[in-house]
Amino acid sequence: MVRQPIPVIIVAGFLGSGKTSLLNHLLRNPQGARIGVVVNDFGQINIDALSVAGQVDSSVSLSNGCLCCAVDASGLDDLLAKLTRPSSDIDVIVIECSGLADPRTMVRMLLGSTNPRLGYGGLVEVVDAAEFDRTRQRHPELDQHLRFADLVLLNKTDRVSDGDRDRLLELVRELADGGPVLPTAHGRLDPALLFDRESVRQRRESARQLTFDDLVGDDCHEHLHAGYQSVEFTADEPVHPRALMRFLDARPAGVYRMKGQVHFGVPGHEQKFTLHTVGDFLRFQRSRWARSEPRRTQLVVIGSGLDRDRIREDLHACLGRPDAADEHSMLDVLKFIRG
Numbered sequence: 001m002v003r004q005p006i007p008v009i010i011v012a013g014f015l016g017s018g019k020t021s022l023l024n025h026l027l028r029n030p031q032g033a034r035i036g037v038v039v040n041d042f043g044q045i046n047i048d049a050l051s052v053a054g055q056v057d058s059s060v061s062l063s064n065g066c067l068c069c070a071v072d073a074s075g076l077d078d079l080l081a082k083l084t085r086p087s088s089d090i091d092v093i094v095i096e097c098s099g100l101a102d103p104r105t106m107v108r109m110l111l112g113s114t115n116p117r118l119g120y121g122g123l124v125e126v127v128d129a130a131e132f133d134r135t136r137q138r139h140p141e142l143d144q145h146l147r148f149a150d151l152v153l154l155n156k157t158d159r160v161s162d163g164d165r166d167r168l169l170e171l172v173r174e175l176a177d178g179g180p181v182l183p184t185a186h187g188r189l190d191p192a193l194l195f196d197r198e199s200v201r202q203r204r205e206s207a208r209q210l211t212f213d214d215l216v217g218d219d220c221h222e223h224l225h226a227g228y229q230s231v232e233f234t235a236d237e238p239v240h241p242r243a244l245m246r247f248l249d250a251r252p253a254g255v256y257r258m259k260g261q262v263h264f265g266v267p268g269h270e271q272k273f274t275l276h277t278v279g280d281f282l283r284f285q286r287s288r289w290a291r292s293e294p295r296r297t298q299l300v301v302i303g304s305g306l307d308r309d310r311i312r313e314d315l316h317a318c319l320g321r322p323d324a325a326d327e328h329s330m331l332d333v334l335k336f337i338r339g
């Protein structure tokens with residue numbers, strides 16, 4: 001029997017737009033499909049891989065920066081070959097690009113792949129409704145990404161008013177140039193929209209219609225990530241909640257995105273606190289540590305014009321335990337808990 005190629009879906013979108021949330025939603029609702037994932041972060045610590053770990057049967061992750069620059073077509077082929085081994089029995093592969101990747105480069109690499117077991121499954125571009133206006137001002141070139149998408153998700157619609165949601169939907173539809181645009185919250189979309197064979201076939205046809213010029217991304221040096229830096233911070237010693245909240249209240253100039261896990265180790269709050277900031281947005285999620293997981297803080301800070309040494313020093317200064325008499329040291333953290 002001739003096997004159908006395995007569709008590869010590329011999930012792209014600016015920093016913090018909701019790509020990992022979408023991926024986790026798909027992994028939790030696979031509709032019977034076995035999903036292989038490739039996750040990629042900007043920064044040395046692959047926080048996204050940590051946040052999908054345990055939910056997947058097969059994954060490969062990269063933590064050496066932007067996927068579109070880190071690997072050439074053959075590099076990507078090697079990664080995907082691992083996932084398409086017949087024994088892996090995978091039905092669909094989802095690649096989550098770093099928030100600074102150029103999706104056109106990814107599409108081009110995929111279409112240029114020599115692996116007969118792979119097929120292009122479409123480009124999904126995730127847009128952060130709450131940050132869209134500000135992000136466009138800083139990066140007008142992002143508008144172009146919407147035009148190449150097979151599906152655009154206007155995500156985080158729960159964070160904007162109904163009026164803004166309608167205005168943004170209209171604007172994004174215009175920029176998507178006739179492509180489908182769906183409003184979502186937390187990346188929750190019907191997985192059938194991505195995995196359904198007919199829609200995959202249609203997307204494949206439309207990708208073939210893109211001209212080479214369409215698909216030629218900017219030169220690597222002009223990529224978005226050229227203007228961005230990341231700072232990684234790891235510590236085994238607990239973090240003082242009040243000190244960290246002071247740091248987060250007055251985030252250093254240039255910081256756009258922070259993510260990772262925090263170990264406060266305060267009695268009654270020994271769990272893992274996953275931190276996300278995107279622009280002004282700040283959230284903690286509390287969960288259990290996996291049995292084998294070390295109780296440790298791992299953070300990635302991403303932004304432009306960062307004073308990296310200073311940020312590391314400031315984070316280092318947040319280490320320590322609150323005074324035993326300080327019963328409410330966790331209060332400010334708990335205000336930002338969701339989920």
Ligand SMILES: Nc1nc2c(ncn2[C@@H]2O[C@H](COP(=O)(O)OP(=O)(O)OP(=O)(O)O)[C@@H](O)[C@H]2O)c(=O)[nH]1
Pocket residue numbers: 013014015016017018019020021022048098099100155156157158159184185186187257259275276277278283
């Ligand atoms: N309120 C709200 N929060 C969301 C939504 N989608 C994602 N988030 C939150 O936004 C933060 C960033 O979401 P992620 O899914 O990690 O974003 P990402 O695009 O993978 O981020 P990078 O990989 O760093 O570019 C997390 O705290 C999410 O829980 C949404 O629709 N509404």
